Amino acid sequence: MSRSDSAGRAGRRRASRGRRHRDAAPAAGVAYQEDEERGHGGDPRGGEPYPDSYPERPAEEPYGGSYEGSYDDGPYDGSYDDGPYDGPYDGEPEEDGAPAEAAPLSKAEKRAEKKRRKREQKRGKSAGGAPRRGRRAAAAPAAADPVSRFSASALRKVSVLGDRPNQVVNNLAEQSVRKRGTVVLGILLGLFGVALVALLGLLAYLLVSDTPIGSGDKPRLEMPEDGHSTLLPTVYQGSTEGQEIFDPIATRAEDAPPLDAEKIFGGDAEKLEKDDFTFALEDSEATDTCTQWVWGEDLGQALVDGGCTSAARGVYQDEKGDYVAQFTLFDLADADSSAAVAEALDPRNLESDPGFLVPMQEDTKGLHEGYSQASVQVMGHYLAVFWVARTNGEEPDKDTSMATAGVVAMDAAVWVYEEVSRAKDDGGE
Structure with missing residues (x-):
């Protein structure tokens, strides 16, 4: 492979890296500015501006790979060299125009993300709900609290009981239900007793008075006892x-x-x-x-x-x-x-x-x-x-x-x- 081919491929690769770095740098919070008058960009890590050209290198010393030959002495096209870089770039672009993988975050970005999550956790706890796990995590609907089904007076009674008010409230609710059931049962038994006494009194009256049930003023068929005369007039x-x-x-x-x-x-x-x-x-x-x-x-x-x-x-x-x-x-x-x-x-x-x-x-x-x-x-x-x-x-x-x-x-x-x-x-x- 000739030096011109190697330089051309290296230039394209550096140009691709430069474009991806410029796209990823604003998203990570790192700002840079091109110096259009000088024809090249500045170092995004805060170093000196790049030189216009690279010095001549011997062909037997590979630069950043196993390429043969050396780079041309032509003007710098604004891309990075083949040296190691700890920025957001993590590999070549995928074939067929597929999007590249997300670049890893820097230490500063990680610290910023950690602070953001802590703030979201604090806001979630102050609202009484579980902390959110991410920006796009939707708040899950709160489950029905059994404590809310009881009266406010019961909540006041258990407000000093610590972390287990639900169990106490449920016990109080069961006791209240049992108490109401006992009262209702007593009322029903009382009414049944009154009805039974009234029925016995009516039966006793009918036995003593020898009056058929439901007679009232309505005529009833009550024939005389046997042994009477059955004489028909002549x-x-x-x-x-x-x-x-x-x-x-x-x-x-x-x-x-x-x-x-x-x-x-x-x-x-x-x-x-x-x-x-x-x-x-x-x-x-x-x-x-x-x-x-x-x-x-x-x-x-x-x-x-x-x-x-x-x-x-x-x-x-x-x-x-x-x-x-x-x-x-x-x-x-x-x-x-x-x-x-x-x-x-x-x-x-x-x-x-x-x-x-x-x-x-x-x-x-x-x-x-x-x-x-x-x-x-x-x-x-x-x-x-x-x-x-x-x-x-x-x-x-x-x-x-x-x-x-x-x-x-x-x-x-x-x-x-x-x-x-x-x-x-x-x-x-």
């Missing part, structure tokens, strides 16, 4: 058609009181007279359970469906003790309900099971067995049943005594006629 008279005279009481008032035996069988109803025949009242009573005074499931259901809320009955005997009469009055919702019960009472009705009244007196043979006559009358929302027989249960004589007893017994409904009169007065008729 002669039955009645109609489901109401009479016009009872139109003022065709519907029961919502605030109507239950039937009262003393009112119904007091006054003129205590003694019933016609010609030489007289009936005297022996006993009377009232009930709010209409179905207890009848037998037959269909009849009882008709009373329930008809809204029967109360009933009253009384038993009569004549002066001689030959005849007995029982008058029963049912209080239903309206005239149609009264007619439906009358139809269920009729022994001739084959569409329903048989059923009729239960006799009031137990020591009288009549109405328990033998011959009897009954008549039923729809009186507005009331249904009146008149039932007569001989006291001994025998068939009547050939005279008209039985017929007369039936007519006289109908006067027992005098209170119903008085009710019609009061309804007319209230209605302004």
